[in-house]
Amino acid sequence: MGLGVDFRNTIARRAAEEITNGMVVNLGIGIPSLVPNHLPKDMMVMFHAENGITGMGPSPEKGMEDENLCNAGGFPVTLNQGGSYCDSAISFGMIRRGRVDITILGSLQVSQQGDLANWIVPGKKVPGMGGAMELAQKARKVIVLMNHCDKAGKPKILTSCTLPLTSTACVDMIITELAVFKVTPEGLILTELFPPYDLQEVINKTECAFTTCDVVRKISY
Amino acid sequence: MGLGVDFRNTIARRAAEEITNGMVVNLGIGIPSLVPNHLPKDMMVMFHAENGITGMGPSPEKGMEDENLCNAGGFPVTLNQGGSYCDSAISFGMIRRGRVDITILGSLQVSQQGDLANWIVPGKKVPGMGGAMELAQKARKVIVLMNHCDKAGKPKILTSCTLPLTSTACVDMIITELAVFKVTPEGLILTELFPPYDLQEVINKTECAFTTCDVVRKISY
Amino acid sequence: MENPFGKITALEDVLKLFFNGMTLMFGGFGGVGTPPTLIDAILEKGVEKLTLIGNDTGFPHIGIGKLVSQERAIKVIASHIGSNPIAGKLMHEGKLEVEFSPQGILAERIRAGGVGLPAILSDIGMDNELVSKNKPHFFLNGKDYLIETALTAEVSIVYAKKADPYGNLIYDKSARNTNPLVAMAGDITIAEVEEIVPLGSLNPDEIITPGVFVDHIIPSKGVNWKWAWE
């Protein structure tokens, strides 16, 4: 059972709070793609796509697609004012040089150390890592948006990931439909809750131990 | 005593014979800069400058100089049709990738193995190698144009260079005011003479041994 | 069009450059920016046992995916094959060898080949066996890195918006992607272009790939596949 649209948008809205004016942001597919809808209209954010776009805008209207203007997933997008095109080497140069402020991506599992496992779906063929490793290792801040548990109801936030890792100790923040965690060298800190969920429910659905910050914010948008 | 203008142009004219339509050619300073004057007007040659010009044209008329359009020596040039600008990394990428067909350069000394010594003037300060090493090592064909002897009358074509090397075994052809040599793994082959100079004079003025080809061409432009 | 450099070439003539067992590098990202006319011509010629190098394996009927789906390749070096399930199937059946490289490092390996460098150092995917296996390591300033070797190909094929007769290229929007890198890495590079314009009509400041790197130019018949989003 996946998340309803509302929960997905709640998660995306919370992620949007991390973005400030002028940032360069790379968004993964799925819930991360909803984040731009929750940014203030006048905020200048440069969305980065691995294939060589800085300043990506929203999807074009049907019939207005340009086959030579697509995001890294191959779907038509637009370009905002101030945007530019570059080759794939420079695009990843931006990532490795630390010029991409935030990457917001989905994940299959995250460990309490911030290990990320998001590139091999269990039981499926090996699809290849694409640009996931560079983004996970080199974006200045890595935010994971995901369901708190998988479709079988099993926790996705774990003491150690059981799936092959994309990168170790790279995640900075986890946002699920239940809660928000900060990843620190000492482990996870729960900083926020999405009522009606409470702390006990998060504990029940999280495999690893975590601490809570002094004042847990209760988010109700 | 240097060479007269006529000899310089004779050498340049002979070097021009090595160039065919469509080639990418990098010219050093001095005699090499005279080579374009000796090319057929309708020949399409792309002159390459290390600082990022392909398709460099002749010097502009006085008063028409553009301070942002200079060759690697810092002097104003023009751009021919089909020319383009690139950054210094791509410019040297062309050289290392083997896309520069010929480099024509001056030298202080050349050895019978084709070792090139053209980057440190004896007794002067160390100026640095600039782009000389890449050009010597990686241009597809390296042609040296120089006086047969130095100002003191000493041979510049030697068994072994006495000056610090720019690069080893890189020169393919040597053109002086006396003769033309092909450099082979077995040593130098004299292929052409510029009358009134004869073989004996070349032997007298060349430190190393060399062979002659079956039919030595006598050049008289 | 005047052809003073002899680079504007008939399709049947460039086809002579393709042969069984060759290494072929292609521009494009998810099929966007992959030269459609050349792909079809290579298919029709029946070339096989190809080693393909490029960002990904496209979709089954899009871009390089067409060659992969018809089992014309024995090896692929790419960053992912997820959008082409046939590639995954062939890999699991042992019919297709796949070497995965992280996307940005793959781009840099191609660029290194293109600018005549033998290798680069990288710390991407150090701790992932799929990336690091069989690769030499090097310690620099106390930190461990992988030596990632340069990639070149016997022939590179790219897709551009415009070329002049010297092969100077400009690209269209995100169809640029890996094309300028691939254009440098081919021993022979063929550019398929939407439009050939007279010498001197491209602004020399705006040329992305200098014609120095381009050996042949062929006019494109345009994209003839249906995109995944259509």
Place this chain on the structure above:
Amino acid sequence: MENPFGKITALEDVLKLFFNGMTLMFGGFGGVGTPPTLIDAILEKGVEKLTLIGNDTGFPHIGIGKLVSQERAIKVIASHIGSNPIAGKLMHEGKLEVEFSPQGILAERIRAGGVGLPAILSDIGMDNELVSKNKPHFFLNGKDYLIETALTAEVSIVYAKKADPYGNLIYDKSARNTNPLVAMAGDITIAEVEEIVPLGSLNPDEIITPGVFVDHIIPSKGVNWKWAWE
């Protein structure tokens, strides 16, 4: 001009970024493409003990040469200093340390720093002690190579023709040279530009340096030195 990214900066504010002992990388080739207004401002501020990284040391009164001639640098990493005799004189007097790097390899080392790679492999100047001394070697496929380390700087200064308020840059003719590489390699990059144009007025296909790499934009007062050819 609107300044929605806050990158258009007063000269006195960018001057706060310069300090004694810093590493400063500069664009330009023989002074062409070196930012004149920034050079003069750095001179006036009296910054010293600089480590300078760039193609060359200009001419005594041109480009970075001004800083070198006035003994503001303790070290230079460059491909040559021949056009600035004062640099050679200071080197021989022991007042200036000079690290020579072959020109194209220097460009690649700067680019490597700019794109976050730790090093490249190179066979340029292998047999020359000035190039190879103190550099690690690596055998790859039976051939010996040098490990050439990436270069970055605390501040990079570049000169461009136009910038928009995001710092997207286009360059003018051969004044491009090392500037796009240097622009990526700075921890902080300052672009001095001939003209600042409104957001959206640069063609996104023609932008050479994406504004992502640019932190500050200052308007240029123009070249105020006399060129060697004048």
